[in-house]
Amino acid sequence: MDVLLNDFSVGLFFMQFAILVIIIFLMKKFAWKPILDALESREDGIQNALDAAEKAKLEMANLKASNEKLLQEARSERDAMLKEARQMKDDMIASAKEEAQEQTDAMIEQAQLAIKQEKIAAMDELKNQVANLSLEISEKVLRQELSDKNKQIELVDSMLTEAKLN
Secondary structure (H helix, E strand, C coil), X not given: CHHHHHCCCHHHHHHHHXXXXXXXXXXXXXXXXXXXXXXXXXXXXXXXXXXXXXXXXXXXXHHHHHHHHXXXXXXXXXXXXXXXXXXXXXXHHHHHHHHHHHHHHHHHHHHXXXXXXXXXXXXXXXXXXXXXXXXXXXXHHHHHHHCCHHHHHHHHHHHHHHXXXX
């Protein structure tokens, strides 16, 4: 270190100091400002990119929530439509059953009415046949009974006796 102090020159020192000050001034004027501007613009760009990324992240979260909401609404709507379709199916089945029951009841009633009418007609026809048959039998019996004069007199007497009793 002694050697350095011995070789020390004041003029050289001031010259180097002046050159250093000039270099610092030139650097400040031409280099520091563009370097600092570049660093600041880079910092701003990074901050803008981070802000944009955060904004995109929030938008993605909002879109995801919106999609979930739409999906839930679609599911609810689908469930409501299925429930309505099931209800309509049940109503249609019940209506068809009721209509079939009504038709069945009407057909049974008509069949019973037809059977009743047929029965009445058959009974009337049977009565008519029995009456006709009775008349024919009576006619044949009376012809045979009344073919003889004595039998006619006996018949008239017996009828008169019965008539008095009644």
